[in-house]
Amino acid sequence: LYFAQKDVFQLKDxxxxxxxxxxxxxxxxxxxxxxLVDDGMVDTDRIGTSNYFWAFPSKALHARKRKxxxxxxxxxxxxxxKEALQKSIEKAKIxxxxxxxxxxxxxxxxxxxQKKEQLKAEIDKYRECDPDVxxxxxx
Numbered sequence: 001l002y003f004a005q006k007d008v009f010q011l012k013d014x015x016x017x018x019x020x021x022x023x024x025x026x027x028x029x030x031x032x033x034x035x036l037v038d039d040g041m042v043d044t045d046r047i048g049t050s051n052y053f054w055a056f057p058s059k060a061l062h063a064r065k066r067k068x069x070x071x072x073x074x075x076x077x078x079x080x081x082k083e084a085l086q087k088s089i090e091k092a093k094i095x096x097x098x099x100x101x102x103x104x105x106x107x108x109x110x111x112x113x114q115k116k117e118q119l120k121a122e123i124d125k126y127r128e129c130d131p132d133v134x135x136x137x138x139x
């Protein structure tokens with residue numbers, strides 16, 4: 001309605017025009033108008049005792065352009081971040097090539113971790129007999 005008429009309206013004018021031209025029920029015109037104002041699609045201003053509402057096609061175009069520029073800058077930023085992460089991955093891979101020595105060291109590490117867990121389990125099993133724990137329980 002606003003883009004077609006390219007005019008400024010008061011609420012009472014919109015309540016008359018919208019049901020005829022756009023098929024909106026007269027009861028919901030005020031709600032729809034308020035939601036458009038809240039979304040920033042329609043501008044409003046109070047002049048004297050009257051509220052005026054307007055929206056021009058150029059405003060929507062500028063809003064879309066601004067959003068497009070914002071998204072393009074985010075895309076460029078994300079692309080740069082992706083390239084930086086790819087380079088850091090390549091740097092991290094240096095020195096981690098799969099070799100026989102590395103595989104042997106990884107197996108040894110896994111075995112040592114498993115032994116550590118077994119020793120922890122054994123310590124927990126004998127924790128009841130620990131003199132420090134018994135002293136704590138007495139206190």
